[in-house]
Amino acid sequence: MKIGVVTFPGSLDDVDARRAAAVAGAEAVALWHGDADLHGVDAVVLPGGFSYGDYLRAGAISRFAPVMDTIIKKAGGGLPVLGICNGFQVLCESHLLPGALIKNHHRKFICKDQALRIENNRTAWTSDYDANHEITIVLKNQDGSYVADEATLDRLEGEGLVVARYLDENPNGSYRDIAGISNERGNVVGLMPHPEHCVETLTGPSTDGLGFFTSVLKAVVAS
């Protein structure tokens, strides 16, 4: 069972995502943005960071990396893909997920321990959570405000595609408190907070993030 983690120029949390995959029991494989080969991985994480310095728009340049061509194609075939923070932005720019992420409403970078509710535990990345499981994981972003038109938001909610919602105060102005969404098939998930920083109590506020990585192991075995 191999989880690939893509490194774009400016990726920052790639090492953390690989560590989290390993803690969950997977073999972590480093993937390079310029290499279209996925090296036989069973799932892919697009990690957090400021790929290409967020120049133009967050995720807008990474979306054109050779590795993304393969990922977009295989995601259509069911490959589990998790985009965290900048990875979520890349997924939206790639049109694997609807909507976009814009600058936080308070215009500041924010790093805090954030309470979330997992609202959809039927995706490849969230099956290990209970329905409406409340977790606290790290949130840190500059452009974390999820936006989409009303029709899209209604559809996401109507079809149960909102994966996670912020609890307590909305930290970045996301519409309808949305922290993460998935595609219809449930294999592609975008999440603004960082589960990869929450896999050991020594260095994170909780181990609540581990479930994303253990879930995908089961999803791969089941498929």
Added chain:
Amino acid sequence: MSTDTVSNATSTPDVEQPWAELGLKPDEYQRIRDILDRRPTSCELAMYSVMWSEHCSYKSSKVHLKKFGDIPQETPAGKMLAGIGENAGVIDIGEGYAVTFKVESHNHPSYVEPYQGAATGVGGIVRDILAMGARPVAVMDPLRFGPLDAPDTKRVLPGIVSGVGGYGNSLGLPNIGGEVVFDSTYLGNPLVNALCVGVMRHEDLHLANATGIGNQIILYGAKTGGDGIGGVSVLASETFADGGPTKRPAVQVGDPFMEKLLIECTLELFAARIVEGIQDLGGAGLSCATSELASAGDGGMHVSLDKVPLRDASLAPEEILMSESQERMMAVVTPAGVEEFLKICAKWDVQADVIGEVTDTGLLQIDWHGERVVDVPPRTVAHDGPVYERPIARPAWQDELQADGAEKLPRATTGEELRDTLLKLIASPNLCDKSWVTDQYDRYVLGNSVLAQPEDSGMIRVDETSGLGVAVSTDCNGRFAKLDPYTGAKLALAESYRNVATTGARPAAVTDCLNFGSPEDAGVMWQFSEAIRGLVDGCIELGIPVTGGNVSFYNQTGETPILPTPVVGVLGVIDDVTRRTPIGFTAEMEGHQLYLLGETEEELSGSEWAHVIHGHLGGRPPAVDLAVEAQLADILINASRDGLIDAAHDVSDGGVAQVLVESTLRGGTGARVWAPDGLDPFLFLFAESAGRAVVAVPRTEEVRFTDMCTARRFPHTKIGVVTGESLDVQDQFEVSLTDLRETWTATLPAALG
């Protein structure tokens, strides 16, 4: 304009040169003429002017800094592998690892252009650490501002914080500590100090020298632009005067994305073992890198300046030599390694160009389109700058200041008054919650942050298997330093040392950032020399060396210098980070016994209480006994290792009251405390005596813990118990944690939005 070549300079000895505009004094200009036996070319003049600036040459501080050499160069953790004079100090921490760390100032640029000034301050120190061969693993930023309610603070502070965060966050470096301090003397001259820690294997240590005749000089990273020209001489080495021209063009502009690529690219170059010598380009840009590399190596270097890739093709050679464009490095590479070097740079989309080579001439020779524009002995540029024995005089007002102690001021006596005092103090800018600032910094990235602010020190795991780690704290109470610079510097050292030990790490080495007013003021030079004397004596007593640091002079507005601010960073080593001690009282600690370690004296001068309640600064700072500090550290480290304590917090600004507020709010569990017999409750809560800490001891370990203190004859007094949802000072007052939190957290958001 035709190029001012060496032959032109020789044949036109009497040409007027703009040495004064470049910040040189008449005798310094004459000295350059004496060294060269002719007038310098305009390029040479540019190089000497930036390299002989206060910032680069340490001409006013050199004679004092030499005293750091009197400290034994061994650390309690292991050998010092590189020390003062290198880009950053390096110490052996065992298991084949070495760490490098250093703190630097970026004060003046951050006043002129807060965001970019602070951002490039972070960028500069990170490249220093990288240049030693290490992977940067954490940053911290001691910051000082004018009063929180001053209009200019609202311009300067958000920009600086956003710059520190914007740059560090984009590099993927956790920001794990630092300080945010307010004092009226920093209005118009904020302090932005930036510290970086790096980790490497011993064999990865790299030094800045250009050896091996025929080896190639490669400039890589960002292209050279017109930003930051003369930053060190124009900005860092002068005070600001009203009505002068704006100095914004002398501030550099940073691109953290480029720096992130530079870091990964450089680490891959190190791993490929093709880097013979390396230097980052910071202050004084190419002038510094070429002259320092050459003078530390075989002595000769030839550079074709026209091969330097430019962002702005119209730049003159003098400007290219002085530019402080960010995100550039210079490497020395064998001819056989060049191809692989360029290949690795291409992988990371980093531009790299061979611009010269190491020669046997003993001279630094630079050509511009085939014409020689620089021909100098490199040592004369890099190391033989002027050295000044500046006049030193103890200020006339010092005695009067010291005679005016805060101990005589009226104090709270009733429970109600003590409660009011506490609430006023915790809402004051220096003691209130700083998360408005620190929430803008990523403290989690890289996944090794074991402790981060508001803990006593930041702690980073170095090895995931063994648990080996390092802890770092930075501290300075400038008010204490003003009252007595010698004792104030020792107190800064003591506090930083104590903060590291409180988390369970053994202090090993020191870096310092010495922020002072103008060296041309004899009173300031006295403060400076006293502070150094205090640091040297303190380090000798504690057995830890100074491995590097930085001096920042000219921090004053008009005639008013800042509080003398010798910021001290102490780095400690911990064998197993899972044993670390946090500050918070958690629900699991309900019933733990609280002990105050150390003696509380009637010491209120220079305290936060005197500052906030009375707007008073006078008297003598708390006494400092470093033998006591070392004993206390030993107890804290052993208690952490043996599991005798579950929380600990050093006592400093704001006294025991502040400790109790921070520890209860951090962990979410309250405390019931009482003043020990014979101690006035006011002094118990607010005195700032040094050499103290509060610890939370599980009942099951109480006997072992007190036996250990007794055996070491160290004062330890039971002051309470962890319990409930309030801070209850018995027989005096009680405040709920909710009210404490509301008061403590409201200040910065209310002032800054």
